Amino acid sequence: MARRSEHSREELHDMALEAAEAILEEEGLDGLSTRKVAARMGYTVGTLYLVFRNLDALILEVNGRTLAELHRVLAASLAASEGEPAGARLKALALAYHDFARRHPARWALMYEHRMSQAALPAWFNLAVHELFALLEDILRPLCGDASAAALAARTLWGSVHGICVLAVTDKLDVAGPLQVEQVFASLIDNFLIGLAADGKGV
Amino acid sequence: MARRSEHSREELHDMALEAAEAILEEEGLDGLSTRKVAARMGYTVGTLYLVFRNLDALILEVNGRTLAELHRVLAASLAASEGEPAGARLKALALAYHDFARRHPARWALMYEHRMSQAALPAWFNLAVHELFALLEDILRPLCGDASAAALAARTLWGSVHGICVLAVTDKLDVAGPLQVEQVFASLIDNFLIGLAADGKGV
DNA sequence: TCCTTTATTGAACGATGTTCAATTAAACGC
DNA sequence: GCGTTTAATTGAACATCGTTCAATAAAGGA
Numbered sequence: 001m002a003r004r005s006e007h008s009r010e011e012l013h014d015m016a017l018e019a020a021e022a023i024l025e026e027e028g029l030d031g032l033s034t035r036k037v038a039a040r041m042g043y044t045v046g047t048l049y050l051v052f053r054n055l056d057a058l059i060l061e062v063n064g065r066t067l068a069e070l071h072r073v074l075a076a077s078l079a080a081s082e083g084e085p086a087g088a089r090l091k092a093l094a095l096a097y098h099d100f101a102r103r104h105p106a107r108w109a110l111m112y113e114h115r116m117s118q119a120a121l122p123a124w125f126n127l128a129v130h131e132l133f134a135l136l137e138d139i140l141r142p143l144c145g146d147a148s149a150a151a152l153a154a155r156t157l158w159g160s161v162h163g164i165c166v167l168a169v170t171d172k173l174d175v176a177g178p179l180q181v182e183q184v185f186a187s188l189i190d191n192f193l194i195g196l197a198a199d200g201k202g203v
Numbered sequence: 204m205a206r207r208s209e210h211s212r213e214e215l216h217d218m219a220l221e222a223a224e225a226i227l228e229e230e231g232l233d234g235l236s237t238r239k240v241a242a243r244m245g246y247t248v249g250t251l252y253l254v255f256r257n258l259d260a261l262i263l264e265v266n267g268r269t270l271a272e273l274h275r276v277l278a279a280s281l282a283a284s285e286g287e288p289a290g291a292r293l294k295a296l297a298l299a300y301h302d303f304a305r306r307h308p309a310r311w312a313l314m315y316e317h318r319m320s321q322a323a324l325p326a327w328f329n330l331a332v333h334e335l336f337a338l339l340e341d342i343l344r345p346l347c348g349d350a351s352a353a354a355l356a357a358r359t360l361w362g363s364v365h366g367i368c369v370l371a372v373t374d375k376l377d378v379a380g381p382l383q384v385e386q387v388f389a390s391l392i393d394n395f396l397i398g399l400a401a402d403g404k405g406v
Numbered sequence: 407t408c409c410t411t412t413a414t415t416g417a418a419c420g421a422t423g424t425t426c427a428a429t430t431a432a433a434c435g436c
Numbered sequence: 437g438c439g440t441t442t443a444a445t446t447g448a449a450c451a452t453c454g455t456t457c458a459a460t461a462a463a464g465g466a
Contacts, residue, residue: 005413005463029318034454044415045455055454112369113316115232121374129375155376156367156390163366164359166315171324172332173358187359191398198397208432208444237423247446248424258423408466415460422453429446436438 012051015041020062024106029113032059032106059114060125066107067128073100074135086139087193093136094161094185101165112166133158143196153196160188215254218244223265227309232316235262235309262317263328269310270331276303277338289342290396296339297364297388304368315369336361346399356399363391 007015019040023031034055038048052058077096081089101108136154137147144150167173168181175181210218222243226234237258241251255261280299284292304311339357340350347353370376371384378384 033452035452046415046457047413049455050413112373112375115373126377130377133377152386152390155370155378156363156387156394159367159370159376159387160359160363160391161366163364163369164362166366166369167362170315170318172315173362174329174333174336175358183355184359184362187355188363188395191359191395191402192391193394193398194401195394195397198401199394236421238421249426249446250444252424253444410465411463413460413462415458417458418456420453420455423451425449427446427448429444431444432442434439434441436440 009051012041012043012047016048016051016058017062017065020058021065021107024062024110025104028106029109032110034058056114059110060122062107063111063114064125064128066104066111067125067132070097070100071128071132071135074132078135078139086143087189089139090136090157090189090193091182091185093139094164094189095182097161098165098168098181098185101169105169108169112162140196143193145199153192157189157192160192161185164188212254215244215246215250219251219254219261220264220268223261224268224310227265227313228307231309232312235313237261259317262313263325265310266314266317267328267331269307269314270328270335273300273303274331274335274338277335281338281342289346290392292342293339293360293392293396294385294388296342297367297392298385300364301368301371301384301388304372308372311372315365343399346396348402356395360392360395363395364388367391 016037019037020032023036023040034045034048037058038045041048048058052061074093074096077092078089081092084092133151133154136158137150140153140157141147141150144153164173164181164184168175168184173181173184175184219240222240223235226239226243237248237251240261241248244251251261255264277296277299280295281292284295287295336354336357339361340353343356343360344350344353347356367376367384367387371378371387376384376387378387
């Protein structure tokens, strides 16, 4: 077993997160346990509890890293569609989101399904969520009257895309395959953008 | 403890489902356990396993009943808005869905978050999901060209409303209170319907 | 080399889902 | 009414879970 001070507390911290992520990828949500994480680090349970207050604290940090990775993926999608019309960029974004959910189902589910014991999520987590919204708001602002309208549109589209992903990934959308999901995204974004454009003219 | 043949197997079946639902309402998702369900029925764990193959089978049936109750609630909302314009009826439906999620958070979450061990959901469950979609399709059909367009629109709106509810209920929508959620629903439905109407004219 | 310090361990606790031999009460034959 | 069969019901057992904490063992200073 690991020898005294072979790793700093910070190293243990990162090793635990990486071990947890590996288990989630290989065995899914139910495979995650404190003993498995510790074993994968080359330590025993006790050591894990020196670094994290409990499993919830570890999961919260895993979720923070997943959130950051998701942000990178979506930002890359936006960078790749620079110059294209807003509708095409939003559809690419939705597909990138769906693709991330399919490629990392356990980590993605953990973000949304895990209920924290403590009532409120920490500020840094809400900030990371806010940064995801900001990506959408940047595209939507030119299409909306003011910033608050863009904020509302961003929350609407975000929630919608997320819901379609949830149902698609768990096979409750009653459609077959990613090809059909693409159609649902197109239906959402095309129609929503037509409505947004009409709002500007109508009022 | 319960005496031999005091309850038929069918009675035990229903008692278990009612016990499980009561525990979910009172203690939430994490409160549910086989021993607690059995104790609430006035039996012990062993008896529960004579009626249900395992906890997953019990949860699946609880979810079936929740699905049926949700269908009743939404059908009632539709009946109450008979004659009103489609947009108003869809908004009322979305609010009824959100209200159900808020009033029964554990049973609602159990429907969407529980991963079945067996790969595929049984046919009767998918049929119940299908019946929920049918409610939406009935409103959308007059607004769409053909039935397949209505089916696509129904899936789009359903997923969208669901996603907004998920984020709102778990406080990840970054909005405060049900009043704001109502605005998000309105944004979704108003803009989507404008788009649908434009589709008919444009093509 | 001994001693202090502390990183690390692993046994313990209560709870979980699940199984199944043992028990006990009802039902039936006489 | 009594003995036997039948099956409904039990609860102890097992592996696993998150969590705690006294015991241990190794590093560094004297």
